[in-house]
Amino acid sequence: MVFSLLLALSLSVDALGIGLSYGLRRITFSPSSLLLLTGETFFMMEIFLRIGQLFAACFPAALAEGISTGFLLFFGIWLCLQGTGQKKKKEDSPLQSPSLCDKDASSSIEPKEALLLGFLLSMDSFAIGVSAAAGGMDVVLLPVFAALFQTVFLALGAMGGQRLRLHPAPKESLWSLLSGSILIFLALLQFFRR
Numbered sequence: 001m002v003f004s005l006l007l008a009l010s011l012s013v014d015a016l017g018i019g020l021s022y023g024l025r026r027i028t029f030s031p032s033s034l035l036l037l038t039g040e041t042f043f044m045m046e047i048f049l050r051i052g053q054l055f056a057a058c059f060p061a062a063l064a065e066g067i068s069t070g071f072l073l074f075f076g077i078w079l080c081l082q083g084t085g086q087k088k089k090k091e092d093s094p095l096q097s098p099s100l101c102d103k104d105a106s107s108s109i110e111p112k113e114a115l116l117l118g119f120l121l122s123m124d125s126f127a128i129g130v131s132a133a134a135g136g137m138d139v140v141l142l143p144v145f146a147a148l149f150q151t152v153f154l155a156l157g158a159m160g161g162q163r164l165r166l167h168p169a170p171k172e173s174l175w176s177l178l179s180g181s182i183l184i185f186l187a188l189l190q191f192f193r194r
Contacts, residue, residue: 030110041147
């Protein structure tokens, strides 16, 4: 359960940052959009865990666990490097500029726009979900925690952003740094438990 909670937290940190970005732009989520995001996140994570289990079945347990731990460490370091050395880039994707998901410029994320955002957020979860399941980690509850955390963090970030006027606004790289640090901690914890 602890690994599931920490992995879900790591996966949802970006959602907090993106929610805050939406809030600062006064973009809101409809209740149906948040519900759709919850369901999509749960469904995608279940798929990723199944893929990881299939991967684990193809390799000896010790090898699969070693690869999984190494990948978590690598991905965590990559996120930290991205967070500390990310140069200013043109905001041309929904994750770099969250308001781009608001296709109709209504200042509200509708269900069809929530599907796009949920898919983009879930792509970050693919490698981690597959790696965790392949390594034999106890992550049965990860889809539930990931869905709840991601939805709650998005909503809290959006509400917080609407009430704050931050100058300058927190950089997206900050959330990558925090997420990567959690993954490195999990990888080291898993390594020393072996």
